[in-house]
Amino acid sequence: MAQASQRLPAVAGLFYPADPHSLHAQISGYLAGAMPAEVVHSPKAIIVPHAGYIYSGAVAASAYAELVLRRDVIRRVLILCPTHRVAVRGMAVPAAQSFVTPLGAVAIDRAAWLAARELPGVLVDDRPHAEEHAIEVQLPFLQSTLDHFEILPIAVGQVDPKLVAQLLETLWGGPETLIVISSDLSHYHPYRQAQWRDKATIAMIAQLDPHLDGEQACGAGAINGLLIAAQRHHLAPHLLDLRNSGDTAGDRDRVVGYASLAFAEDRNHAQH
Template structure:
């Protein structure tokens, strides 16, 4: 088995040159509004499309968290599988994760511990050629380059099973949890705004019923699990940004929605 989790979508979803990634992040930072929040983030909900579409929305969450958290020692990234069927979830048991800006050390001991503790978690190497988790890594390298990482890709799993994993992750206050999801896919701009606003309000209100009735998201299981754990830990969900691919393409006939939250 290869010791490294090699980049699978560099040059497609995000640049394959470090200088270009830094240029993107610098541009996103310049466009940042003043965020009137006072929360210590324990978890993030961020999108995972190409940086030209959703990078700004994701960067808001990472930038804010970096300002508030200098103590992060581990980042656990949880995202849905788009490429292959996965029964349960897979944790990456590689030694390091490659990004165009350098390597991120994988916390192998912690990853093995999760695998042993939760029957729903196994290791399927091919599951980790996954963009929903990979697009987060250049942001993590930029803002938390000394943190170790854990990558979990899930498939056919109940949200309460995944919530149990999240509950375990949240026990360590020096661990940051990242939940990766996009919102509605390929509706008109008007339809997407209605669907996505329903999801956003459900997350804000930590409303599990609303999330599972009328919300559309490719990472719905992860979001629902996160909201269930937020209720368990009495954490609040703070909305940062919403937009669709229309803001980039100017095509309002088939759009994808993106949002970001900090949980704390």
């Protein structure tokens, strides 16, 4: 029975090293090399890519590097991702009580899980999570940058972004709660076209425009929910890194776009 309560790694050795020492060394290297476009103080939410680390690990690191100063503050992480393998109507939280990576197990926040389960559009289902990489690849970064934290993994399927925003609103919390949206940008366009498309997507995010579609970002449903909540909470997005697989480890004929963004309270609004 103990085994059933754990969600075991599905993409260790594929998307990232299965050996804990190699994994730790790779993430440490990415974090050490992270040079974000700007330093964001106390981000409430981040958007990070979820490809194999050789493709998008360095881009993701520019957001995770922002968390190190708050490693003893953040205690709960809501992680939202699209569903790549199992279609979901609504949002699925797992029945599993922990997610395991080569760096150890991360517990599910029970109070957040119980609260989420009661919300409209939320179902409890392990199946969308079993083979899904988009949350799993974020966990070793969180394990490397935070001290003691629990998670609520949420697989976002076909759902009204307002319901995603309602879930975020319900679990918003204070400085102890971080929101992570796992999403890549455009898929399989030629390099220059992808750059143009992804810049247009970032411009929409900068305007907090919650009308992204799946062609712009695979995690559009989760991002749109965050953008609605960000409007209410006067959060401003900050672009930390924007690249694609043609910049990192792939050819330039068919690329996938990656961005890291951090959302923090708008200083201008805070002063009024």
